Amino acid sequence: MMTLKDVSVIMYSHHDYGDVWPMFTGQIDKYISPEINRLIFCNSTTNTIPDNWQLIEYEENLSYNKKVYECLEKVETEFCLYHQEDMPLYDSPNIEAIESFLPEISKGEIDFVKLIKGGIDNDIPYNFLKSPYLFKIPQNAQYLYANQPSVWKTSRLKQVFEHTFSPTIREFETGAQATCRSLNIKGCYTYNNESKRGELHWDSSIYPYVATAIVKGKWNTSQYPSELGVLFKEYEINPSVRGEI
Numbered sequence: 001m002m003t004l005k006d007v008s009v010i011m012y013s014h015h016d017y018g019d020v021w022p023m024f025t026g027q028i029d030k031y032i033s034p035e036i037n038r039l040i041f042c043n044s045t046t047n048t049i050p051d052n053w054q055l056i057e058y059e060e061n062l063s064y065n066k067k068v069y070e071c072l073e074k075v076e077t078e079f080c081l082y083h084q085e086d087m088p089l090y091d092s093p094n095i096e097a098i099e100s101f102l103p104e105i106s107k108g109e110i111d112f113v114k115l116i117k118g119g120i121d122n123d124i125p126y127n128f129l130k131s132p133y134l135f136k137i138p139q140n141a142q143y144l145y146a147n148q149p150s151v152w153k154t155s156r157l158k159q160v161f162e163h164t165f166s167p168t169i170r171e172f173e174t175g176a177q178a179t180c181r182s183l184n185i186k187g188c189y190t191y192n193n194e195s196k197r198g199e200l201h202w203d204s205s206i207y208p209y210v211a212t213a214i215v216k217g218k219w220n221t222s223q224y225p226s227e228l229g230v231l232f233k234e235y236e237i238n239p240s241v242r243g244e245i
Helices: 015-031 064-072 095-107 154-163 169-182 225-234
Strands: 007-012 037-042 054-057 079-084 112-114 125-127 131-137 150-153 187-190
Touching: 007 015, 015 037, 015 225, 037 064, 064 154, 064 169, 079 095, 079 154, 095 112, 095 131, 095 150, 150 154, 154 169
Parallel strands: 007 037, 007 079, 037 054, 112 187
Antiparallel strands: 079 150, 112 150, 125 131, 131 187
16 A cells, blocks of 8 residues: 655755745644655755755756756655645645555556646546546646646656756746646646635645745745744744745
8 A cells, every 4th residue: 555655755945945944844744754754955954954854965056957856866755745845734634635646646647646726727527436636637737737735756757857947946837838748747636625815726625735935035924824823933933034925
């Protein structure tokens, strides 16, 4: 039986965002079993890293896609849960649901599951009796790939980063669309009748996280006032240091 032990939780970051790490890693450690592999992709060891997290260091002068690709080369698990440091959990994820997606990814029926609904209004069930929370992302969707927490077959995510040249993270999401289509990447998203938040995405009961906590370098308290308020208090963060938006 496939479980989260077959998944590496990955946080991509840069040392400039080290102030955000305690919130992200702390929430993972609170809600996800300590037996699960935890990795930080980062350019430097200048920030404090929890003992149960492993640093995979990238070279600063590489393009964004090359940084991530070379780090993914060192991931040994079949699956990975890839996200950035400003996407912390604010509640307990549905581990049983996430584990139920793994066989479909392993068989190659799909290559990834994005753990949030966004940018799609017409829900197409994947297999309602088998996976009631999964809906297909059409191959012609504007965002077949998205920079949101997703469970991937590691080898397929590695291909996406290998074949999408992007100097920085900002351009990657746009460039990855053509790559995913050319590689016939197939994906689903999760949806369980959650409420819409903002204009482009819904909340996620499967993986309840802040999407995203930082916008243009400032805390996104306009969309997540209560969730971030709780996290600021728990991790003793003064939001005025970064500023709020």
